[in-house]
Amino acid sequence: MTVTAEPAVERSPKHRRAATTDRVKAENRLGLMLSAPAIIIMLLVTAYPLVNAVYLSLFSYRLTNPDQKKFIGLRNYVTVLKDSLWWQDVFTTLLITVLTVGVELVIGFAFAMVMHRIIFGRKTVRTAILVPYGIVTVVSAYAWFYMFDLQSGFINSWFGLGDFAWFSHTWSSLLVIILSEIWKTTPFIALLLLAGLAQVPEDILEAAKVDGASAWQRLWRVTIPNMKAAILVAVLFRTLDAWRIFDNVFIMTKGANKTETLSFLTYRQTITRTAIGLGDAVGVLLFLSVLLIAFIFIKGFKVDLSRVRGG
Amino acid sequence: MRNSIRLLVASTLLTPALVACGSSGGTPKLTWYINPDNGGQVRLAQKCAAQSGGKFRIATSILPNDATSQREQLVRRLAAKDSSIDLMSLDPPFVAEFANAGFLRPFSAEEAKGFTDGVLQAPITNATWKDQLVAAPFWANTQLLWYRKSVAKEAGVDPTAATFTWDQMIKAAVQTRRTVGEQGSKYEGYMVWINALVASAGGSILDDPQAGADAKAAIDSPAGKDAAVVIRDLSRSRAASPTLGTDTEEQARALFQSGRGGFMLNWPYVYGAAQAAVKSGDLPKSVVEDIAWARYPRVRADLPSKPPFGGIELAIGNYGKYKDTFALDAVRCITSAESQKAYMLDAGNPAARGAVYDDPDVIKLFPMAALIRSSIDAAGPRPITPYYSDVSTSVQREWYPPSSVNPDRTPAKTAALIPKVLKDKVLL
Numbered sequence: 127m128t129v130t131a132e133p134a135v136e137r138s139p140k141h142r143r144a145a146t147t148d149r150v151k152a153e154n155r156l157g158l159m160l161s162a163p164a165i166i167i168m169l170l171v172t173a174y175p176l177v178n179a180v181y182l183s184l185f186s187y188r189l190t191n192p193d194q195k196k197f198i199g200l201r202n203y204v205t206v207l208k209d210s211l212w213w214q215d216v217f218t219t220l221l222i223t224v225l226t227v228g229v230e231l232v233i234g235f236a237f238a239m240v241m242h243r244i245i246f247g248r249k250t251v252r253t254a255i256l257v258p259y260g261i262v263t264v265v266s267a268y269a270w271f272y273m274f275d276l277q278s279g280f281i282n283s284w285f286g287l288g289d290f291a292w293f294s295h296t297w298s299s300l301l302v303i304i305l306s307e308i309w310k311t312t313p314f315i316a317l318l319l320l321a322g323l324a325q326v327p328e329d330i331l332e333a334a335k336v337d338g339a340s341a342w343q344r345l346w347r348v349t350i351p352n353m354k355a356a357i358l359v360a361v362l363f364r365t366l367d368a369w370r371i372f373d374n375v376f377i378m379t380k381g382a383n384k385t386e387t388l389s390f391l392t393y394r395q396t397i398t399r400t401a402i403g404l405g406d407a408v409g410v411l412l413f414l415s416v417l418l419i420a421f422i423f424i425k426g427f428k429v430d431l432s433r434v435r436g437g
Numbered sequence: 438m439r440n441s442i443r444l445l446v447a448s449t450l451l452t453p454a455l456v457a458c459g460s461s462g463g464t465p466k467l468t469w470y471i472n473p474d475n476g477g478q479v480r481l482a483q484k485c486a487a488q489s490g491g492k493f494r495i496a497t498s499i500l501p502n503d504a505t506s507q508r509e510q511l512v513r514r515l516a517a518k519d520s521s522i523d524l525m526s527l528d529p530p531f532v533a534e535f536a537n538a539g540f541l542r543p544f545s546a547e548e549a550k551g552f553t554d555g556v557l558q559a560p561i562t563n564a565t566w567k568d569q570l571v572a573a574p575f576w577a578n579t580q581l582l583w584y585r586k587s588v589a590k591e592a593g594v595d596p597t598a599a600t601f602t603w604d605q606m607i608k609a610a611v612q613t614r615r616t617v618g619e620q621g622s623k624y625e626g627y628m629v630w631i632n633a634l635v636a637s638a639g640g641s642i643l644d645d646p647q648a649g650a651d652a653k654a655a656i657d658s659p660a661g662k663d664a665a666v667v668i669r670d671l672s673r674s675r676a677a678s679p680t681l682g683t684d685t686e687e688q689a690r691a692l693f694q695s696g697r698g699g700f701m702l703n704w705p706y707v708y709g710a711a712q713a714a715v716k717s718g719d720l721p722k723s724v725v726e727d728i729a730w731a732r733y734p735r736v737r738a739d740l741p742s743k744p745p746f747g748g749i750e751l752a753i754g755n756y757g758k759y760k761d762t763f764a765l766d767a768v769r770c771i772t773s774a775e776s777q778k779a780y781m782l783d784a785g786n787p788a789a790r791g792a793v794y795d796d797p798d799v800i801k802l803f804p805m806a807a808l809i810r811s812s813i814d815a816a817g818p819r820p821i822t823p824y825y826s827d828v829s830t831s832v833q834r835e836w837y838p839p840s841s842v843n844p845d846r847t848p849a850k851t852a853a854l855i856p857k858v859l860k861d862k863v864l865l
Contacts, residue, residue, distance in 0.1 A: 186861055189512065189516045189538075190512060190534050190535075190537065190540075190823065191537070191538065191649075191650075191823065192538070202861075205861070205862060205863065205864070206864060209863055209864045211863070211864045211865075212864055276679065276680050277680075277688065277691060289679035289680075291680045291682065291683065293680075293682075293683050294680060294681075294682040294683055294838065380623065381623075382622070382623040382682070382683075382837065382838075383838065391864065395864060395865070397509055397513065398505065398509055398826065398830070399826065399827060399830070399865055400512055400516070400826075401861055401865075403861070404861050404864065408864070
């Protein structure tokens, strides 16, 4: 049984326009004026750079050689999409995203349950679980890096791994990056799921218990269906976050040993190589991939962002 | 890494203090972007500001620890025509790119004379773009072969012999179960190693580097192959550091000072650093007494080696307010023979002016001064091209990790990649 209250049916825009009175018009105008400053600032800080990036991506343009700026149409995009490095980075980013979000969802759910059900030391436990999320990513990246680093780390001596160089191999580097990412952001998922859990009506759970449902059945048949929206929002936010992962890679490996992600690729083309045109093409493609992920979630899984709180 | 954090902390604490203590009203302020050191440049800045008799003061701003990030920050600022960059400490391979983009104030022939008088040739060559001096040589650097006397003795080799080769060194290290410390992380230091090997084998990475985007790769050659053989042999032998693929200068030094140290290729700062470690009680004195030095080993027994070249060139930002006035005075003071000697004694970084190497104080602190000077004279600089950063990253991409280097394929693949990168035909 699923108990998800349907929201009140919204009036279609057409219908609304028909019923416009002078007062509604004035209110609309006031609303627009009040939100105008925020919208203008949003346009300035997000839309302008975005449009500029799209524009620049059509040029062959080096920051250190501005005289030879040349319009080349979509050739930068062809270069990027034909390059094996791009696809390798897509794969690496995908791998990191799927693994981190998958593991975080499971651990985060367990944490949310603990935070939800705990009776003694509630505040302490909740704080302890949330601490990693409060740490700056660069700092946590350094902490994990030094833990596994051969000269300063203790992992190898604890586990008797001798000279194993974690950051000299692709899989071990990725493992540390993923572990660090999971450690750092699981609290975020746990927090969103906790909000979802709080919305699951106790009486339904009790009714299920009376009907003889086991704990497992109650979890899968009652709790999870009732917080589907919260789960999907949590997964969507984390997926978009993980897809743009940068800090951990930058600190730990600088993209060496095939650990480069798409954000880092963009950074290196634009900032390090100063190839603005080519780099912006990568950046625009990264942006489009983010849009695609958001689209798949919102249309495909019917995530309603206004219903974060589990319906 | 740990050093860089310490420097970062020091810089955030120091910079505001410097700015604050010199805020004497209308005195013009020059900002000098410096690479991290032990504070020697800050002390020079204070000295030169004092010498100006109140005409100007110099605030320093510390750049990131590695050369690539230093370049990144400067390029970003200069591309936006940042007028706060009056002076900058620039790594030699990036001078051409900056000069070509118009970021540096070039020196007239007359000004150049004072900056190049008695200066070694390598730093001058690296500070020149299109026949014009665009930066003043401040200090010059090179790598030496550092070794443990006891290890060389046990292996029965003489690293100071003129024809001592990489091959002999690797075999000696394997035989004595010791290591050869090098910089094999994916960063500029690895490029320094590759370039020195290729140059020592009689080749070069680029043909006609000045042609910029039209330069041709020359690394697919017998010299490129010889260099690849050295890297393959070392990285696959027991003499390699277990973390060669992530080692930078400091890791190589730690390895060399440890019980597994045998040989190491590194800049002269390691000698002062080892002595400092003894003073602070982190290293037994016997280790430093066991350290000796020789010229960079040969790749081919019949060709003299071409050691790496490094250091810092002091450039004037082309968008600064005082670029034709106080900035020039400051550069004159900072790069004077007297300042270079003071800096060499203070920070342990070798001077660009030759006469400093004959100074008794310098020789006392750097018993190997004559070797440093002759190594700088014999050095094989990295390609002087406005696209240096691209060339370096291309080489690093194909040659990394060191254990993957294949003499039959790596140089050829690099030569195929470079022209495509220069013309923006591939991602990098």
